[in-house]
Amino acid sequence: MEKVTVKASRTYDILIDKGIIDKTGELVSDLKKSGKAAVITDDNVDRYYGERVMESLEKAGVSAKKFVFPHGEASKNHSTLLNIYDFLAENGYTRSDYIIALGGGVVGDTAGYAAATYMRGIDFVQIPTTVVSQADSSVGGKTAVDIAGGKNLVGAFHQPRLVICDTETLKTLTPEFFSDGMAEVIKHGMIKSRELFDILSNNDINNNLVDIMKRNVTIKGQVVENDEREKGERMLLNFGHTLGHAIEKYYNFTGLTHGCAVAVGMSVFTHIAERRGMTVKGTAEKLDTLLIKCGLPITDSAVENDLDKLYELSLHDKKHLSSGMNIIICPEIGKSEVVKMSVDEYKDFLKG
Secondary structure (H helix, E strand, O other): OEEEEEEOOOEEEEEEEOOHHHHHHHHHHHHOOOOOEEEEEEHHHHHHHHHHHHHHHHHOOOOEEEEEEOOOHHHOOHHHHHHHHHHHHHOOOOOOOEEEEEEOHHHHHHHHHHHHHHHHOOEEEEEEOOHHHHHHHOOOOEEEEEEOOEEEEEEEEOOOOEEEEEHHHHHHOOHHHHHHHHHHHHHHHHHHOHHHHHHHHHOOHHHHHHHHHHHHHHHHHHHHHHOOOOOOHHHHHHOOHHHHHHHHHHOOOOOOOHHHHHHHHHHHHHHHHHHOOOOOOOHHHHHHHHHHHOOOOOOOHHHHHOHHHHHHHHOOOOOEEOOEEEEEEEEEOOEEEEEEEOHHHHHHHHOO
């Protein structure tokens, strides 16, 4: 079993191995000697892992109840959140108890925000079951729900007590869903690790998942330690997301998936930066080659036909400050920087 320790406002471990989900009860009972668990999951994940986790908890003597909501980004809202609050209150959960978020990013974000706000904050454990949640969203304490105005606009920083990454769960993902999550993995290589980028480019990804996930959470954990509240270095994790979120909003979150949108955002920005002399020549081609290898797109019709609309939608993103925009550029593979632009400079940048 691999272990990465994150020393943020709360220190916690990320455990990575094959088959570790069946040790959930043992691992959480070691973490908390008392209290009962609320397992929050979605209907897709529940079919595969709900009973396995509940049986593991029961075997370890942990009292637990399960709440299941419909899968998908459309459930990441205040309606689901209120239903979770009611479930917790009706079953007598208190600050001595804790939530187990079992699932992908939607589950982790929603259950994590419930944990951050129920009774002004209770503990929670992340059990991510998708590529993107294992590599990225389960680490760092960012929890949120979506509102009509945009994605993740209402949330809180709330660090987990423990993260349990079972790479075997990734085998139940469809090829498309697996590919979608790889965008965040590639992002980490682009912004922080040429070594990770080369491993992804030159090896069979499925045969190296434990090592790849360890490298990812190590990168994410170090960034979080240095900048937990996203005031400086943590903004680098937004590489590809400024344009990516705008593309998602363009399709009202029902067209291009998050990972595909981020992939397009990374590629488009890198091509523009390369043409402007901000990035080493050849970087965009290497990035595109890896994105294509992982089944991800490098452009989209919205980019090709409606850049003005994407520009407007970008201004609703969290990276838009009163003073302008923070754009993430990779001067070369494994290195990244924040470039501050006025909104007019950003509009000019998008034109290439």
